[in-house]
Amino acid sequence: MKHDLSNEFNLNDPVDRKVAIWRASTINSEIKDLQFELEWFKNNFRASLANGGEENGSHGSKVKVTKPNVETVHVDTDMIKKTFPFEQYPQYYKKVKGTNKILKTTRAQSVTFTIKL
Secondary structure, eight states: OOOOGGGTOOTTSHHHHHHHHHHHHHHHHHHHHHHHHHHHHHHHHHHHTTTOEEEEOGGGOEEEEOOOOOOOOOOOHHHHHHHSOTTTOGGGSOBOTTSSOBOOOOOOOOOOOOOOO
16 A cells, blocks of 8 residues: 655654654564564465465465475676776676776665664
8 A cells, every 4th residue: 555655744844854764764663573574474385385386365365385496506796796806807897888888887875764662
């Protein structure tokens, strides 16, 4: 359920901003608790439906566990970046098509909320 909070909080108002920070922090804390519980359910359903399958629950709920994947080896990209730094090995890094410009990735700004209960 989506809820537009712009009518409840004016982040330009210092009092509203403090309440908004508190509310976001409590939501973040609740999400972490729920993620822990959800992980417990996932792990136990993986164990009980080890070869994959699905089962219906109450009120139209359903759980589906996919068949186990074939085990594969994953590349440790952080280790590769340390072993072959850009300054010494620029040829190993992706370039923008049609130019000699190195492709850079950008990330969204991190926003973290905490609360002590």
